[in-house]
Amino acid sequence: MYARILGPLTLLDGLRNVTPRAPKQRQLLSLLLLHAGQVVAVDECVDELWADSPPLSAHSTLQTYVMQIRKTLRSAVSTTGRSADIHLETRDRGYLLAVGAGRLDLHQFEKLVEQASLARIAGDHARESELLHRALGLWSGRALADVTCGPLLRTWLSGLRETRLGVLEQRIDADLRIGRHHQLIGELNVLTRQYPTHENLHAQLMIALYRSGRTADALEVYARLRRTLRTELGLEPSARMRDLHTDLLNSAPVTESVYLPGPGSTPVPLRPVG
CATH class of the missing domain: 1.10.10.10 (Winged helix-like DNA-binding domain superfamily/Winged helix DNA-binding domain)
Structure with missing residues (x-):
């Protein structure tokens, strides 16, 4: 079963x-x-x-x-x-x-993400990307999409959504590290529209565009993020985003280790709090 x-x-x-x-x-x-x-x-x-x-x-x-x-x-x-x-x-x-082992898709997802984290620490980003693609491939839409949810399930599903987004960011990071910037632009354009104040997704899109020779488009992504943060939250982009913007303006080399979470970052939580 x-x-x-x-x-x-x-x-x-x-x-x-x-x-x-x-x-x-x-x-x-x-x-x-x-x-x-x-x-x-x-x-x-x-x-x-x-x-x-x-x-x-x-x-x-x-x-x-x-x-x-x-x-x-x-x-x-x-x-x-x-x-x-x-x-x-x-x-x-x-x-x-x-x-039993391997009999629940959530457990398989968690195992693949844990294996990907080990590959990340070892610096094997191709393996990390492969494992995270497989993990995210287990999702076939919104978790428990056809189930009526009460208070406990809603709390858990909120945590699962955050976990999935974190794993998606990690997978995109791995893909950037192995040179798949061209392939990521379309996906990241959609994600930044879905999450208009999410800085990390915008940083990933800026890096993908910059490496594809589209510096002007990368700078426009920053400008759009800044307008949204000011209008919706009354905030300015973080120092990390401002530094990335400055480096793009100066045509400086851009490495993921400076602007994106690295191997020593906190692992993505697989269980929601509460």
């Missing part, structure tokens, strides 16, 4: 899609998958499913959802005759979803 949450919720038994259809079951399964290998307290499950308005029957209804999810997981085992790759255990005041 294999589970996907980096996109629409999907539970696969071989080629057979066994994803629950009932909204509350899907919501509970998503919460348990995000906490795979950890006990999720009954009260947390209730908070996620009903927020501040749980029904009087919340605990018994929760037990029904657990039973239905467990039945789905067991049916896959009985069909294949194999031991369960994913199974749901009842623990003291909570539930634990045990997931």
Whole structure:
């Protein structure tokens, strides 16, 4: 069995899609998958499913959802005759979803990012780029795009979005370091429009344009960022961005180690806080 949450919720038994259809079951399964290998307290499950308005029957209804999810997981085992790759255990005041190695796309994503961080520290940016391309390729849209989310899932998904963006920045950095500046310009133009105050993405676009012989366009990217920061936040670009702008004006050599996070930077967090 294999589970996907980096996109629409999907539970696969071989080629057979066994994803629950009932909204509350899907919501509970998503919460348990995000906490795979950890006990999720009954009260947390209730908070996620009903927020501040749980029904009087919340605990018994929760037990029904657990039973239905467990039945789905067991049916896959009985069909294949194999031991369960994913199974749901009842623990003291909570539930634990045990997931076998390589059976959840989020775990695969985390493993690839960790391997890429080691390649980065070793200075092997081609390997880093390859691993991060594979990690981001596991995403098929917004995480849990078709699941109704309560307060706990919303917090986790906010953290996952930030993590994905951080990994994307790291991948673009790796691509810049191995000379793929021409190929990155289109992608970075889209990203800087999506994140108009994000300095690092703008720095990456400026470097890609500059190395492609488009200094005037790189300077315009800085000017656009400066206008946006002033208008929306009442701020000026950081000293790092101002230094990059000055170096471009002076046609100075531009290296990623000066303007972008390097191998010694803080690793991208894979688990949201809270």
